[in-house]
Amino acid sequence: MNKTELKTPFFMIDEEKLIANLEKAKLLKELSGVKLVLALKCFSTWGVFDIIQPYLDGTTSSGPYEVKLGYETFGGETHAYSVGYSEDDVKEVAEICDKMIFNSQSQLAAYRHIVDGKAALGLRLNPGVSYAGQDLANPARQFSRLGVQADHIDPAVFDTLDGVMFHMNCENKDVDAFVALLDAISKQFGQYLDKLEWVSLGGGVFFTWPGYEIEKLALALKTFSEKHKVQLYLEPGEAIITKTTDLVVSVVDIVENEVKTAIVDSATEAHRLDTLIYDEPASIAEASENGKHQYVIGSCSCLAGDQFCVTQFEQPLKIGQRLHILDSAGYTMVKLNWFNGLKMPSIYCQRQSGEIEKLNEFGYDDFKRSLSQWRVS
Structure with a gap:
């Protein structure tokens, strides 16, 4: 894999x-x-x-x-x-x-x-x-x-x-x-x-x-x-x-309203809740402290203030580009939720051998089942 x-x-x-x-x-x-x-x-x-x-x-x-x-x-x-x-x-x-x-x-x-x-x-x-x-x-x-x-x-x-x-x-x-x-x-x-x-x-x-x-x-x-x-x-x-796990996301759109926002296929409200609760901006592996291109890394949820951070990059971001949100293990997977019906992140482990092991993945049936069950007549 x-x-x-x-x-x-x-x-x-x-x-x-x-x-x-x-x-x-x-x-x-x-x-x-x-x-x-x-x-x-x-x-x-x-x-x-x-x-x-x-x-x-x-x-x-x-x-x-x-x-x-x-x-x-x-x-x-x-x-x-x-x-x-x-x-x-x-x-x-x-x-x-x-x-x-x-x-x-x-x-x-x-x-x-x-x-x-x-x-x-x-x-x-x-x-x-x-x-x-x-x-x-x-x-x-x-x-x-x-x-x-x-x-x-x-x-x-x-x-x-x-x-x-x-x-x-x-x-x-x-x-x-x-x-x-x-x-x-x-x-x-x-x-x-x-x-x-x-x-x-x-x-x-x-x-x-x-x-x-x-x-x-x-x-x-x-x-x-x-x-x-x-x-x-x-x-x-x-x-x-700490420092063992990345949340890997993709840029799905870039919008501009005085500042540029890169919208990614994830959300703090659903996938990294403590970023929102404690108002602690996330860190992005690909960012550069002295980069000339600044972006808001925005969530794809409908919550207006739902964003990961504001940071800089050496080169302009592109749609489809992957970003690694660092240090994303603690109080993340235990707080995952289905807000907005967003796709929940899969969970993998890269073993010391280099092998990537899938621990879990989630689909529509998991979302549907979490809310109700079919009535049995």
């Missing part, structure tokens, strides 16, 4: 780049003793779990279907967390997870009898401090519903808990900032942590970013673990798949 023969739009996962990230994860584990569970809310493309599984310890979830997916396709430890479980969710998930983490003391009290004897019990705590670039993604934002606040804790609950989870980072590339957060929760919650078997520090720690001081992070994690005598977990998502 040749890349040029593939019909756009499609995602292309690069196995070699993925393994490079995983080798950094392996080093962090070896130096610190931390266990790593893949955050399925970020990346659930199970067709490449055969690459990831040897390096990590399991998966963690934010909803019941993710728990089931991790259990069935990844193996290892299966951690279950949800901001709000129903009783049916708890009954189903408790049968297949190793750890069940509740978001509130009220849910813990209501459902722990279902979990006892089946999975380890955990509770999410909100430390009131965090590292996040935008308030939308800040777990410690004002009036946060995520985890139990320190002044709301019933100390007695820790006598019957196995562990706790903190999630307080979002794309944190600053090891010193993370160490400061670690010190803060040790000081604030240390008396409780000392009673536990394990502590999850959540995700958002970008330890695979170029230049990140992994050794410094490892030392801080090891020190924390030994101080409180707990097994530490991190829940990486983006850190595992």
